[in-house]
Amino acid sequence: MSDVNAVSGSGRLVLAATPLGDAKDASTRLTEALAGADVIAAEDTRRLRALASALGVSPSGRVVSFYDAVETSRIPNLIEAMTEGSTVLLVTDAGMPSVSDPGYRLVTACIAADVPVTCLPGPSAVTTALAVSGLPCDRFTFEGFAPRKAGERGRWLGELAEERRTAVFFESPHRLAETLAQAVEVLGEDRAAAVCRELTKTYEEIRRGTLAELATWAADGVRGEITVVIGPATPVATDIPALVAKVRARVDKGERLKTVAAEIAEAAGVSKKALYDASL
Numbered sequence: 001m002s003d004v005n006a007v008s009g010s011g012r013l014v015l016a017a018t019p020l021g022d023a024k025d026a027s028t029r030l031t032e033a034l035a036g037a038d039v040i041a042a043e044d045t046r047r048l049r050a051l052a053s054a055l056g057v058s059p060s061g062r063v064v065s066f067y068d069a070v071e072t073s074r075i076p077n078l079i080e081a082m083t084e085g086s087t088v089l090l091v092t093d094a095g096m097p098s099v100s101d102p103g104y105r106l107v108t109a110c111i112a113a114d115v116p117v118t119c120l121p122g123p124s125a126v127t128t129a130l131a132v133s134g135l136p137c138d139r140f141t142f143e144g145f146a147p148r149k150a151g152e153r154g155r156w157l158g159e160l161a162e163e164r165r166t167a168v169f170f171e172s173p174h175r176l177a178e179t180l181a182q183a184v185e186v187l188g189e190d191r192a193a194a195v196c197r198e199l200t201k202t203y204e205e206i207r208r209g210t211l212a213e214l215a216t217w218a219a220d221g222v223r224g225e226i227t228v229v230i231g232p233a234t235p236v237a238t239d240i241p242a243l244v245a246k247v248r249a250r251v252d253k254g255e256r257l258k259t260v261a262a263e264i265a266e267a268a269g270v271s272k273k274a275l276y277d278a279s280l
Contacts, residue, residue, distance in 0.1 A: 017122030
């Protein structure tokens with residue numbers, strides 16, 4: 001069996017996380033992979049060459065572009081190269097491939113073709129923003145990019161209204177103010193949040209506060225790469241006596257107590273046993 005950590009000549013796909021802004025965040029393994037990969041598939045070949053220059057690396061392999069518009073057409077040739085023994089290194093502009101960046105389709109194609117896939121872990125704007133947000137990190141959901149159109153965005157925000165996990169998403173600086181203002185309307189002005197701008201770069205800025213406070217700040221205009229973190233919804237206190245009354249009303253009409261208590265408890269997000277016992 002070949003070494004999954006091998007870089008060159010092993011016939012595999014290597015997903016490599018690249019620095020968000022500071023080239024010094026690059027791992028030693030990324031530097032070695034850039035120097036030794038047979039093929040480098042880059043979201044932006046100019047950025048790839050700039051990164052390699054900053055790291056003092058001269059790629060020995062062939063460099064090909066791999067951005068959204070050409071991703072599908074590039075896959076067959078890359079699969080062929082890997083099945084013939086080449087190592088393909090996939091890098092995006094910043095962060096981890098496949099996370100709102102090209103990569104997912106190539107990974108699934110590799111799996112279908114029985115081509116090994118491995119990863120050189122590293123920077124991710126998602127987990128970086130989550131860590132510095134000051135919001136709960138034990139459970140979170142990543143939402144990709146916020147929808148561009150107001151109607152779709154409103155429905156999407158509505159899905160977060162009762163979300164008990166912290167939510168992370170990307171947003172364009174040109175739409176940030178509009179998105180935050182709409183979030184105030186849908187999620188409430190007091191919902192805790194953070195806006196992370198230019199993570200790891202010279203002008204990094206972390207703004208924490210309520211959605212209302214952040215919307216006011218963003219109204220003057222914001223620049224740079226943006227990651228937004230919204231805290232979980234505050235659980236609403238459950239009125240157990242009111243739930244018991246609903247259970248008893250249905251039981252009085254002939255329904256089975258255990259079944260009714262289970263249905264109402266699940267809908268209200270409370271313990272089935274607790275509601276059943278309270279309804280006896």
